[in-house]
Amino acid sequence: MGWSVNFNDKAGVIETNYEGRMKKEELYEAINATILLIKEKNAYLLFGDCMNLEHDHTIFDIYEMVKTFENFDFVGQMKEAILMPVSKEALSDLRFYETAARNRGLNVRLFNDKNEAFAWLSGK
Numbered sequence: 001m002g003w004s005v006n007f008n009d010k011a012g013v014i015e016t017n018y019e020g021r022m023k024k025e026e027l028y029e030a031i032n033a034t035i036l037l038i039k040e041k042n043a044y045l046l047f048g049d050c051m052n053l054e055h056d057h058t059i060f061d062i063y064e065m066v067k068t069f070e071n072f073d074f075v076g077q078m079k080e081a082i083l084m085p086v087s088k089e090a091l092s093d094l095r096f097y098e099t100a101a102r103n104r105g106l107n108v109r110l111f112n113d114k115n116e117a118f119a120w121l122s123g124k
Helices: 026-040 057-070 090-105 114-122
Strands: 001-010 013-020 046-051 079-084 107-111
Touching: 001 026, 013 026, 026 057, 046 090, 046 114, 057 090, 079 090, 079 114, 090 107, 107 114
Parallel strands: 013 046, 046 079, 079 107
Antiparallel strands: 001 013
């Protein structure tokens, strides 16, 4: 249904918001916009708000998303906190994403609370 990405100057965090049933193409648009902002701002802390995301992807789609990031030299510096969705099906997708990402060396973690996510990103 939609996405938005912006840079939170105060926190130094790139925030990407995902909502509704997103087609695979929309998801890749959001990922590409996030990657462009990472490069533009030299910012490696990411916050993905998936609270309103709904399930609509296969495990193969999700695995391909993880592979998108591993080709960039900034991956070792990147840290991604994800706010868990309400939808149980979407939560299952994101748990798979977290596991696949961590297995590939990405620093990704799911959270129930936005404040906890930002505290983790800032190292507090």
